[in-house]
Amino acid sequence: MRLFRRIQYLFGRKRRQREIAEEIELHRALAEEEHRCNGLTSDDARHAVARRMGNATFALESAHSIWYPQWLEGLTQDLKHAARGLRRSPMLLVMVCLSLGLSTGFGTALFSVVNAVLLQPISAADPDSLVQFEMGSSNRLSWPNLQDLCGGESGLVCTGYSMEEVNWQRGTEPARIFAHVVSSNYFSALGISLAQGEFSDGDAAVVTHTFWERQLAADPNVIGRKVVLNGYPYTVVGVLPARFRSVYGLGVAPSMYLPAVSSVRAGKNAARGEGRYQMIGVLGRGETIAQFRSRLQVQANDLQKRFPADNVDFSRAVRVQSLSRYGTFLSSRDRLTGVMLLFGSLLMVLVLLLTVVACVNVAGLLIARAMARRQEISVRVSLGCGRRRLARLLLTESFLLSVAGISVGAVLSVWLARMLVAVPLPFPIPFEVEVVLDWRLLLFLTLLALIATAVSGFAPILQAWRVGIGTRSSQGVRGGSHRWSLRGALIVGQVAVSTVLLITTGLFVRSLWAATEIHPGFDLHRVVTIETDTRSVQMTPEQVNTYQSLLLARLRDLPEVSGVSGAALIPLSLDTSVNSLLIDRGDKEQAARVNTNWILPGYFQVMGIPLRSGRDFAPSDKLDKPLAVIVNEAFVRQHFPAGDAIGHRVRRPAAKDQMLPWAEIVGVAADARYMTLGEEPTPQVYWPRGATADSRMKVLVRTESDVATLIHELPAVLRKVDARVTTRVQPLRAVMAIALFPSQVAAFLLSALGIVAWMLSIAGLYGVVSYSVSRRVSEVGLRMALGATPGSILRLLVSDGIVLTSVGVALGLALAAVATPALAAFLAGVAPHDAITFGLVTVALLITAIAASYWPARKGTRLAPSQALRTD
């Protein structure tokens, strides 16, 4: 109650004070009246009362102080005073807001984005209970096998999914979207409930919240609405909840979920030998992965016994691994997880460094300011301002400054994070990322900045305490070699710290660039892919063949094209195929697991994969003719350590009781990445593409001239061949976008961070140097009065700045040279004494120093001597 009354009072402070004053006045008036009644003249009465009552103001303040404690009053005064002081030096305020704001804002925003992209769990009731599993030679399971496993009789809870590209008829024009084809129990197994509707088998579609909002205009009656996919009508039966994260993680968001059981897919699902679905298993309560694996093993044995022809190797090769709660793209099989962790910790280190740079900036500015204020402070001290009071005043100022800076940072971080996420990604697959600001980090950075300002606020206080009463107040800030050396030390120190931090940041950035530098084993930059899909046109297989050979011929005729080939799968895209292979060892057949692709002649030349020995395919090599096969070096290392692979025979396992013929290894190609950039070289086999027509083909075109121009020209060429066929032209890089995504993001974020660190260093350096030059204005005035020319003064001031900066840079370089070897463990591919980083930082800082001293110096020389002399 007391507190409530107190707060009530504070809100009506002015009025309440007036009321007390009024009461006191009335009191006096009544007392005077009484005196007059007792026979005094009005003048005498007034004097008597005044004598009797004492100081009215004192009474008022005493009454007022009941409500408003003295210390609070003092604090308010300090804050007002500090705010007035800061308003008088807007440059300081701007610099501090820039430094603290940029560092806390940028750091928090970057971390929030990383957090949103990488560290959000997939949507599932219990992500930790999910595993991925495979059996047999392929990484996918066929629909009949999936049903036997997950149908309920096996006792296993599991489900399957497959990402597919779909043509969606939007109005009159087709749009390509990505769909997740999933088994009926997908949502129930993962424990996801839809926002609207219910998932069901048949020609039905569940759309994502974003798709519903953006593409279907948030239609309230969307359930039951028809969408045409690949030419077939589907019915929308459900909408996913907002903020749904697919199992892939990274914010990859297929636009819709289609049931695997539908009239359209009936044919595709029939073959038991054709793996189409990636599998997710759900662990029982308290079950370990090993226990799940042994249950799965029983089922695998059974499946192989029942269908030996299709389910080759099932019992021998059961693979189970936990599904990372951050999605399959970040699952532990890959080195990528390690890279991500390293990246995350690096990012934290850099954000910290950034904040340190900012705090150093602020400290430098405050110290410079304190030096300039020695006169003011010594006046205050000699007028009787207590030391504690002085300290409180100065600390209030630092505190106000950091609050201002951090407020800017908070606003900036919200804005930056929104902007970063809104940047459209050049990927075919939609990404949806929800940025939630990381308040813990912001709080942490805020604390850091507050501590830093408090610490830097103490420097002026110590300085102030050293100023004795009455001493040097007449000298002010003018003259004195001691002062000059302090200011010089400040610049040297600031430059040295900036140098060390810039070099550290630079090394990290370069190291990550190097670590994420793309070495996929093929040429990413000179290749354009063309995907053609004849499903939209009714064509006989012969017509498809004719179309495809005509297309290849037309492309070869183009002058800027230096090679044309084709492949069933494009490495590092979402399509992968891992299969079994049997190697002829004379008396027995040895099974091997290999990455597989089917290619046209010229593939290695177009992709820039060197052929180590043997030959490329010839047009006569067809999958179904006397067979030739090409393997990679990893295959040779693993299966033919003597290096004599060429001439040996391999074949694919029998399918449907039919023995496939042997194929001869005719060539060895260099290793190239297949599934992820982070993978170790894996055995791979290239088969010649079959003669049977596939309605879809991926054509690869190589050019030695500009890729962008070629991409621009190709659609016209394709239309001329057959305008009805759906085609898509894009650079190879774009197809591999998913694989490249993490490293691109890392490189982008780190570069951005490096740039901000550099900007901060520049701001700090500029602030201190220009401040110190501007403090010498009176000296400039004196020199000019004594006949110095503006030119000579400019040279003097600028060369002073350069000398001090050089000393600082030299000191910083020496410090960095000592410090950076300690970072060697974090630096991949960059030497701790990387000459480029060291050199660039030196040059950048020197240029900054020249600019920082030049402008204020020029301003100084323009002042009239009489004016400059008076300035202080």
Add this chain to the structure above:
Amino acid sequence: MGTDKTLQPDLPNGAVDLLILRALLGGKRHGYGIAQHIRDCSDDVLDLGESSLYTSLQRLLLNGWVSAEWGASENNRRARFYTLTSTGRKQLDRQTQQFERVLGAIQQVLRTA
């Protein structure tokens, strides 16, 4: 008024509070009225100064022992009238007892020592 026997003694805060609460027991009064009442009752011995009077009144307001409302004074000027609240009344009883015990004790010491 202003006679020799009038004192402005250095009363402790608690005593001033007690005197004011007691003065309000007879009904609402404004600040000057309270001072006048205390002076009259004490045969002009206790004359509260403005500072201790109004500081004490604010303290009583803060504690919720008195309430205040604006009204017209005898000479028709705006004046703030104070009234004892129920908690103020309880406080008065408690403090009076306490004060009497302390006073009795002091007198006893003064007599015997």
